[in-house]
Amino acid sequence: MPCPIVSRLVVVDALAGLLDGPRARGAFLLRTVLDPPWSLRIEDHAPLTVVAVVRGGGWVLPHTGDPVRLRQGDVAVLRGPDPYTLADDPGTPVQAVVHPGEISTTPDGAALCERWDLGVRTWGGDPNGSVVLLSGTYQLDGEVSRRLLAVLPPLLVAPESDLPLVPLLAGEVAKDEPGQEAVLDRLLDLLLISVLRSWFCRPEADAPGWYQAHGDPVVGRALRLLHADPARQWTVASLAGAAGVSRAALARRFTELVGEPPMAYLTDWRLTLAADLLREPSATLAAVARQVGYSTPFALSAAFKRVRGVSPSEHRTREDLSA
Template sequence: MDVLTDLLRGAQARQSTVRQLIQRPPWALTFADPPDLTLVTILAGHCWIGFDEPARPPRRLAAGDIALLTGDADHTVRDDPGTPPQVVIRDGRKESLSAEPVASQPLRPRTYGDGLPGATVMVRTAYTLHGAVGARLLDLLPPLAIVAAGPRTRATLELLSAEVVRDEPGQDAVLHRLLDLLLALVLREWCIRPGGKIPDRTNAFADPAISGALNLLHGNPAHRWSVAELAGRAGMSRAAFAARFTELVGRPPLSYLTDWRMTLAADLLRDSDAPIAIVARTVGYQDAFAFSTAFKRARGVSPSAWRRSAIDPD
């Protein structure tokens, strides 16, 4: 299993909202208290998207472009950088900031705006992510990443444009699977392009030997991996492999493995009532005491304390 697949599976991305917005200038929408991860997809026209901070200027999106946003900072989508916010959307409710707020009447299923010719058409999808794996995925992503229009996403966007306005049996299932596909495509496009930053802010995916080693670690984290075995699988000497892995990933191979095991263990402790010894074996520790020591070193608390805090945060 490759790294991105493993992260997406563990993060269990779920859509909380899917909305198509059709707006003619001037318009500006601020989204307050956003979820873990948001996709803004431009189907027609263009817009500007940003965080309303001087240090982070807004970015322009054209038809076919997709913006990926993470974190809890408010962001604004508008027709022009000079258009002031007209509406704030917070907790699913709209608050008007202008005497002439942006049009938002229902037009079709999941579709709002003015619906007039020449408008910008976009789909905004809000995702929630799960547990420690979800947090790890978010940590590897920037506040704003843009994937430009291209052949790899075009067919999915065409399907999304056709399906988002329909109201037929199984419609939610169709949309959610399309959006899962779109999210995976966007993350893949972003992380394999020059300067992509998964995993751990590196270009490790571009190196076949190191990428292959990462896939081995994620495919079987409970295996008793050694640097020598990983180096042999990569066709490199032990010293050369360890140096190359550390350079690209930012930490030594076994340190990366331990960190990933602790991430998996944190979610197993949170989401199941399996005994700690079983959790330990699942992530590669035959000795529950050694596992508890490693977990406390990584998380600052014992496995049992972590589980209690996950059940009762107060």
Template sequence: MDVLSDLLHRARAGDALVRQLVQRPPWALTFADATALTVVATLGGHAAIRFDETGAAPVGLAAGDIALITKVGEYTIADDASTPSQVVIRQGRKYRADSGDPVERQGWNLAPRTYGDGLPGATVMLRGAYELHGDVGGRILAMLPPVAVVPAGPRTRGALDLLAAEVGRDEPGQDAVLHRLLDLVLVLALRAWCARPGSDLPSWYRALADPAVGDALRLLHEDPARRWTIAALAAEVGMSRAAFAARFAGLVGEPPLTYLTGWRMTLAADLLRDTDATVAAVGREVGYEDAFAFSVAFKRARGVSPSRWRRGAD
């Protein structure tokens, strides 16, 4: 499994909520408790995303554009940046922005996972909300600014059309279909964003394009508990030890075993948070036979012992 796929898998990015809006302007929806990562796509018409809490400049979306939204607590999607909010969505429930009263479901739901008025001239929007998990999820979020807009293109359009065709259906296995299609849209959008000239990306992502270093990163992610040495990694990718070590450090920004330690600590942090495994068992899972050595490494990386980290996560 390649590194980005591994991160998405470990962050549990497959359990997402997918919804479609078909609404004639003027319209504006405020999402009061934003998820860690939101995918917004304009299928027809145009839209704007604004951030009333921070005062950041609104972002416009044309038909076929995809926006990836992170690191914000609240945002509004509207037909125009100046349209006042009409509906506030909080904890999955819709309330009128002017009165705070719940929005009646009758007349609002058009089809499964589809809401709005469905009148001629409507804007059509898709929204997928991800709750990324733990420190691994943080690595994905670190790749993105608060809003990343991916312009419409032939590679993303086909995936969006498939997702739009499925979102209003209610057939056996429908949730699985929607999750996989949304995952496809997300990965294509991430690729497109990261491929932009001058993108400010983590060094490890840029290093994936190098055949030898990219293979080494894949190996470290596939088997982080293995007793890796620089010589072993170099042999796996067909390079001399010295040349591999210099190439890896030059592209990734740190030596291979330093990167491995950081990845192990990321995995350990999530295991301590999410499981009841003993500290020693977590240490073994990430490559430390000695519980004391693991505890020392974890405290050096996180500033607290594994036990204190676990108590703080409860």
């Protein structure tokens, strides 16, 4: 089917799982300046990283698979936590290793953070280097984020012609002005949205049914309604009426495009939202139940246990232990 034209409303629906989970809030953003030969081993275990080539070029060597060429203006998205290498050439020996906690060392463990510090959000081996990279890392820990990350490949690259945001982000990253973190967070989000929309429109992306279905005038409307108001007591009949079609037509079309019936999709979405809400220490089961459309805490607990195999309290305990 043709690639859907995705409006801002659809982004809020289909990509909210990514951008309300990974929405940059002080995300780690760094400008790296280098001159060949250079090679960086990234072992920070970040769930998601965006790398934009501002000047020059290089290669990305994923944990598995062949090296991929990066040209000026290209943007790579890497799904962690597997390590990867960025280099001017696939054969260049590693010069620096980036560890969790934004710590960098030489391959033998000598500290590099201060030695390679080049000023505001800028780091590298040569302040006048011919290669400039922008790297933004997101820390994702929500169920909604995982749902989207599960359909992304370990590495995807968007070409320069598709992404006019790279020069804008590059111009802002080294500034140190009031509100600058918020500006950078929003620009990084926009860049990530652009890359993902571009990727999902490609045949090789094999975009999930729920994403492709947003381009359908009937099912897209139904999905937006469910995402906008998951707590409403939807039925197939009421959803069909809101979408302007018959109950049978909606059920058939929705199942065909999304891969599951409307109410099954709604249940999964509600429980995914509930799983994220339960991560908040102050959130009560009753409050979460109301927010996701269950009349009582018992009803939410029963559905959660039936679908996910654990009770909400067990889920919360597991998340606390893994935090």
